[in-house]
Amino acid sequence: MSFALAADQPGDTNVHETRAAHPKKNESPAIPEDRGILSPDQAQTATGHFDLDSPEWSLNRELSWLAFNRRVLAEARDERNPLLERINFLAIIGSNLDEFFMKRIGGLKQQVGARVKLLSTDGRTPQQQIDECYEVIRELLDQQQRLETEVLGLLARENIHIRRYADLNRRQQEDMDRYFHDNIYPLLTPQGMDPAHPFPFISNLSLNLLVATRHKEGEHSYLSRIKIPAGAGIPRLVRVEARRHVYVFFEDIVANNLDAVFPGMVVESCTRFRVTRNAITNRLMDQAVDLLVMIESALRERKFAEIVRLEVDADMIPHHRIMLASQLRLDSRKDVFAVDGIMAKCDLRELVAIERPGLHYPAHMPVDHPKISQDAPNIFHLIREEGPFLLQHPYQSFTATVERFLKEASVDPKVMVIKMTLYRTSANSQIIEYLLDAARNGKQVAVVVELMARFDESANIHWATHLEQAGIHVTYGVVGLKTHSKVIFVVRRDHDGLMRYAHIGTGNYNAVTARLYSDLGLLTSDADIGKDLTEFFNFLTLGYAPQRRYKKLLPSPNYLKKVFLGKIARELEHQSKGRGGLIQCKVNALTDTDVIRALYQASQAGVHIDLIVRDSCLLRPGIKGLSENIRVIAIAGRFLEHSRIYYFKNGGAEEYFIGSADLMQRNLDRRVEVVAPVETPALRAELRGILNLQLADRRGAWDMQGDGSYVQRRPQPDGEQRSAQEILIELNRKKLADEQKVMKRQRRIPKRKKS
Structure with a gap:
């Protein structure tokens, strides 16, 4: 007795419909100038035609997330990807759908069972959402099955x-x-x-x-x-x-x-x-x-x-x-x-x-950060004297930066205090070992462990118990709020007094996902950020007194959303005064209705808005008079896009932020998040480079349409064929090589004798 491995029909080349989008040759992919931007008078007239509270201006969250899986399926179908990587994308779809049923369908079924009458933001009942999701899922499964037949046949040829x-x-x-x-x-x-x-x-x-x-x-x-x-x-x-x-x-x-x-x-x-x-x-x-x-x-x-x-x-x-x-x-x-x-x-x-190099992506090894030399004996000296540093994972090594930061803190005799948030970590975590070492070495160590990290609860209970047994002060955050922020905070007694150092990131402290997810981190000794983190961790370990003052950090809840809405309104004001409003955001999801409303209003006023949204996006771009000044793209590729970047032109006084928060109600209202400013010109230039590369990507990018569908971009025959991710791999290798050449030349130059 045996089981069918695949359907009998041959592979269907139309597993996922993609419509090629070919922009004009002279169009700027980063910040287009000819997008039909409305004048303030036109915007005021257009505003009257749209009830921004109407469900028709919101897409459905569940269906939007399933659209993300269509893009994953397209990667499995794409013959430009190596064969075993296409198999991996098929496996990812299977895992994603398992989680979708456990979390999203499970939640909707609970609402149906409880006879919840509340409609989603797009006006659907829980049962309607289940029915429509099932229709899309069955279509996805049918396409996945046909593709399975095709790739198994290709595997046999290999x-x-x-x-x-x-x-x-x-x-x-x-x-x-x-x-x-x-x-x-x-x-x-x-x-x-x-x-x-x-x-x-x-x-x-x-x-x-x-x-x-x-x-x-x-x-x-x-x-x-x-x-x-x-x-x-x-x-x-x-x-x-x-x-x-x-x-x-x-x-x-x-x-x-x-x-x-x-x-x-x-x-x-x-x-x-x-x-x-x-x-x-x-x-x-x-x-x-x-x-x-x-x-x-x-x-x-x-x-x-x-x-x-x-x-x-x-x-x-x-x-x-x-x-x-x-x-x-x-x-x-x-x-x-x-x-x-x-x-x-x-x-x-x-x-x-299976180790078959020709069937995988070219081997990728994260390179060292060009400014964080392995020869430098003390990372804190580097941060204080040459920092801050922007970290780009998986292009740059997580081990040689984040883990090194914590490792040196655990043994440095001048380090007195280490505090951090822990949402998810890997099974054999060096992060945990360094925290334990710090406690053994007499440091004051406090860790905020999020016990409710979905599907990691058991592992986090294990780590929390393990840390407590070593004498580490473990807390579980604030009742009713998930602690989703990614922060390490170190207090060190330097030669001129106490100095505060920090890592603030967009991704989990997980060495495995740091090689698979695209994330950012900031290593800094900024005094104001250090003071803000002192307040932030006091809030987490006390569990109450949320009304704290922050000079630079934007934490949630209660603060981040208000600030973001204010910054969107400020861009609208700049636009109305002829200074040209521009907002660019790179996030995993955009589902918060207040933020979407504010972006619609800004677009109606003529503000240009670029959104790079990996999966769920409920905003409808490109609708005349409402969102024609908004474009939304999604990036799919070798690495899972996970970083969050926020940019506001601010009339020329530009602002850049990175952090753990997506533009979702849960992140802004029900989670403890941290978003930090990036103020150094060199680091801002790095973020600008990432944004421009992704907005210009014609290999891994998809353009979202007003109806929630996506059109896959295709490279021009004489244009760049590589994805933004491939270019970033090469750029980071080149930056390291260039820095090493500079260092080599400097070592050759003899020191001048003092006269």
Whole structure:
């Protein structure tokens, strides 16, 4: 017995429709001058035609996020990407959709169950959103399946094969049978389903076999469930031969050795199924007596949470499908998704580990920051005398900058205090080790651990307990607010008194994602920022008294949103006085209705607005009289765009900011975020370069349309063929090489003798 790996039809080249956009040759990709900017009088007239509170001027958040996955699918389809990287994008879509069902569909189903009547900003009920999402998801899955067929065929041409057990030769089957008895059979726990054996508990995202058997001479069928073991080094794809890349799925080996599991029985059918559970819990944080205990309890509850999706093999017997849906309390017509091919495509990432350089992106190793020399004995001297420094990950090394900053702080005898926020970190975290070293070395260490970082709660509880046992002062932030900021704060006794040093970033303190996500960081000893961080951490560790004064930092909640809205209004005023308003933002998401309204108003007044938004964007660009002065692009590529940059022209007195906050209500109103100004001309020039490169990108950029769809850009035949990410890799290598040449020349110049 085996499973279909892919649909029989050949690959469809129209997996994702892309409409090429070709701007005029003379058009400036960074700041166009001929965008039909409205005069103030025209804007006033146009304003009267638009009710900015109307749902029609907002797109749907869930559908916008699914559009992001269309762009990921396009990367999987794009023949310009190496083959194993295309496989990786297919796996990412699978993982993304799993999370979408757990978080977004789960939340919407809770609203339906609670009979919530509140409409989304675009005027849809929770049930309408579910129905429309399901329609888009089924289309996405169909396209993903067709693409799976195509790329598996291309893999076979490269001598990488995923085979059905039935297609293996006799020797290979015998090898897999031995593998089953030695490595799989002891792990299996078949569970019957009859009056003496109630329907078993099905864990979230587990892969299962539904097996129907009968006695050889009997007619009555028995149903059983076998959970396919996962984790702890158990591969989903089992390699058939040591010297060749031939693989067979774990569950296919099990399905073809069921005679050992059900001796003396006839196996009538064997099909796969998989469930997705809601990850949203209803715990009230402000009523928690002990947040740690509450989160641990919520994690236990999540294991038994409501099931929101059932995936089944397309050839599952109809009454088996109906039975499963009934037992799992699902609508068999809506909540069941038939899979004709690989189930749990996220596991395809196992193939991505195959070492075939020609099938991967060119090797990328983050370079050292050109100004942070490994030869320099003390990073604090560097920051004080030559800083501040802007860090660009993954182009520049996380280890040689952020980890080095914390490592040196942990052993430097002059460092007295280390404070930091911790949202997510890697499994084998050097960050944690350096914090522990600091505590052992007598430093005062305080860490704000966010226990409610979705899907990282268990890991963060572990780290919090580990840190507390070492004598580190651990707090969980402010009740009712997630601490999403990315800050390390160090107090050091320098020769002239206490000095405050800081790292403020856009990404998590995670060495793994620092090589996969595009993020920024600021290493600074700015006195005002240091004073602001003193207030900021007092707010976090006290858990109350939020009315604090900040001179440079823009924290949320209560402060950041007001400041941003004020800066948008200021650009409108500059525009009205003929000074030309310009706003440019690079964020992961734009969903806050107050910010969107303010941007619409600024556009109506003639302010030019460039938005680089990775995934969800509810603003509708390019609508005459409303948003024709707004353009929105999205970047998809090798690295996940994760940095946040905010720019305001301010009548020529330009302002640049970076930080952890997106333009979402949750970030601005319900999370503790930090956004910091970048004031040094050289660092501002770096940010300007990043913005200009991404706005000009014709390889990885998509232009958003007013209806929420996206058009993929295409390079001109005689134009730049590389993406902004590829150019940034090269630019950072070149900057390091140029700096090393300068340093080499300086070492050769003899020092002049004093007269």
